[in-house]
Amino acid sequence: MEQKQTQIPANADHTFPVTTVAMLRCAAPDHIDGEPVAHIVASKGQPEAEEMICRVLEDIAYRLDALQVAKNAHAFDSVAKPARRIVHVAAQIGLLDVSKSAVGVADASQGRDGVALRATLARLERAFDLAVTEIWQFRDNMH
Secondary structure, eight states, X not given: OEXXXXXXXOOTTSOOOOEEEEEEEOOOOOOBOHHHHHHHHHHHOHHXXXXXXXHHHHHHHHHHHHHHHHHHTTOGGGTHXXXXXXXXXXXXXXXXXXXXXXXXXXXXXXXXXXXXXXXXXXXXXXXXXXXXXXXXXXXXXXX
16 A cells, blocks of 8 residues: 655645645555456457447446445345346456455345445445456457
8 A cells, every 4th residue: 555645734824734644545456357358359359359348347337226226225135136146247257356346245235234235335336447447458458
């Protein structure tokens, strides 16, 4: 983890002291395994592989929406199935962090823990946002 400290000077018009603000930035590892994507591209060709990956990403996005609806309705019983589906489809295209986060969502729902469900679902959404960017960057680097 990288930490940067910044001094914020006091404003001459005010009596506020100088404040030190610590900004933390987590150096995260790659969130995808490029091997499944490379295999899909090699076996199906670029256009068909991109279409398939888009369908998988769309499916995950659809299920994320269903998870949000279930969370907002406190419908714990409606969470595990779409979360487990995300685990499997994300793994098919190498979205490691998405798959791992979806396991946490399913576990939190089975434990009927609303706080854990909100936290793990937020993590899943962040992981998905990062993975979408990374998967297309990986694809672009293959060219």
